[in-house]
Amino acid sequence: MSDTAILINTGVAVAAIVLLIVRFKLNPVIALVLGACYLGLSTGLGVEKTVDAITTGFGDIMAEIGLLVAFGVLIGAVLRDLRAIDRLVELLLRRFGPDRLPHAMGLTIATFLQSIFLDVLLIISAPLARAIAPKLGRYGTARMATALAISLECGIVFTVPGVGALALAGLLHVPLGTYLLYGLVVIIPTVAISISLMTFVLTRGWWNPELDELPATTPDEPVRTEGPGAMVARETGEQAPLLLAFGPLLAALLLIAAGALADAVDLHNPVLALLSDPVVALLLGLVGTCLVGHRHLGQSALDASLSRGLRDSGQILLLNGVGGCLAGVIDQAGLGDILGEFFSANTFAPLLVVWLMAAVLHVAVGSVTISAITAAGLLAPLAPVLGVNPVLIALAAGAGSLFMVHLTSNTFWLLQSLLGQTTRGALKTCSVGVSVASVVAMGPVLALSLVL
Incomplete structure (x- = not known):
């Protein structure tokens, strides 16, 4: 089959996947597998x-x-x-005060809390952000909503063990420790700069509380863990100290980071190699978190937490898996060699095209994770012929997948309702x-391309 026919059929497959998801509301897992079947045949x-x-x-x-x-979802549960x-x-509110809280909360969520399923993390943190917003003055809702949106969406694609980050690293065969280190290099300045830029614009007349916020009501209460209607039956009244609760994950x-640094300096230690293996490290983190949960929740509540985590992980695992299906078919079809001829190595152009491809997919599909996975599947065969470090391709795809979170996104509507915004405000x-963050993120990615 000619190269042109393969390119056309690939375009048809991607368009069909988007149409099935957006127009016909077909489950993304089914749509991606059908697209892979069509492309292969x-x-x-x-x-x-x-x-x-x-x-x-x-x-x-x-x-x-x-x-x-x-393991990541279970730790989060x-x-x-x-x-x-x-x-x-x-704690962040007490330490940093209201004015610096959006940055502090945003950076903490983006870099440290990505073991939590995004919707769960949003549902937990949004009522707290809404309750804090009045302490920040007239633009409190705007600042807290922006910080949450940017940090949540950036975290899932740049921070290990965020779902998008794991998928991108896996599909492009990037060592997880490497992705962790370079993801932090990208996400910290991206979140800090993006929140600052948006704060400047929103507080200079672009945000109108009368039009952009819903009429004041009593904020939704955080999930209750004690008393009538509690989510879990706490068998001990003593709460785990924060350092102890987060210690195993940290x-x-x-x-994992130590293993990546050891590889970078060519240090070979069998004990470190074992403990820094991502599977072993996260398993140890899960065991430690379960011990803390057993002590402070009780065994029955811990079992309930793990059961919910297992249910949450099923959909995530399937979605990531079908991204591998599409990548496998694209690889067998020889698309990597064909597209590789259209890229020139050692320039910024390949990374910008990667960003654009993921951005277009996200605008069409409306899901950060799906667009990142699909873009990575399309690009995985290209990595060897581009002459660009695969971690840069993964990060650029992650950045592009953030562009224009809009009305088809569940995150959009959760932020709109939980933070008390109108649709215009959201x-x-x-x-x-998040679109600003998508563009800003390419700065660190392109900077890294000069040294990698």
């Missing part, structure tokens, strides 16, 4: 090779990140029921705010 792979590419691609990505996703998140926000991330804080 239309490019001449045949039934047997197409099915083999799909199943192999699914298995490869599950082997790469399956346990990591599961236990931390949620320990009330660690809302107590951390209260230790796991430090172990378009400013969420759609524009």
Whole structure:
């Protein structure tokens, strides 16, 4: 089959996936598999090779990140029921004061709390942000909503173990420790600069509380963990100290980072190699978090937390897996070699095209995770021929997938309702705010390309 026919059929497959998800509301998992089937058959792979590419691609990505996703979600489930998140926000408020809280809260969520499923983290943190907003004055709602939107969306694609970050690293075969380190280099300035830019614009007349905020009502209360209607039955009244609650997760991330640094300086230590392996490190983090949960929640509540975490992880695992299906078919179809001829190595152009591809997919699909996974699947075969470090491709795809969070996003509507914004207000804080972060993130990515 000619190169042109393969390119056309790939475009049709991607367009069909977008149409099935957006127009016909088909589950993304089914849409991605159907798209992969069409691409394999239309490019001449045949039934047997197409099915083999799909199943192999699914298995490869599950082997790469399956346990990591599961461990991360389970850690987050236990931390949620320990009330660690809302107590951390209260601590930040006391330490940094209202004026600096949007930056402090944003950076904390973006870099440290990504073991929590995004919607769960948003539902926990949004009522706290809304309650704090009046302390920041006239533009409090705008500032807190913007900080939440930017930090939540950036965190899932740049920070390990965010779902998008794990998928991007797995599909592009980037060592997780490497992605963790370079993701932090990108996300810290991105979140800080983006919140500052949006604060400047919003407080200079662009935000109108009368039009952009809903009439004042009693904010939704945070999830209750004690008393009637509690989420979990706490069997002990003693709360876990924050350092103890977050300690196992922090230790796991430090172990992964230590392994990456050891590789960078060519240090070989078998004990460090074992403990810094991402699967082992996150397993240790999960075990430690469960011990804390057993002590401060009780065994029955801990079991309930883990059961909820297992339910949450199923959808995430399937979605990441089908991203591997699409990548497997694209690889077998030879698209990487074809597209590689259109890129020139050692320039900014490939990374900008990666960003643009992910951005277009996100505008069409409306999901950060799906667009990042789809873009990574399309780009995975290109990594060897581009002459660009795969971690840069992964980060650029993550940055592009943030562009224009809009009305088809569940995160958009959660932020709109939980923060007391009108749709017009949410378009400013969420759609524009995260789009600014998408563009700003390419600065550190392009800077890294000069040294990697």
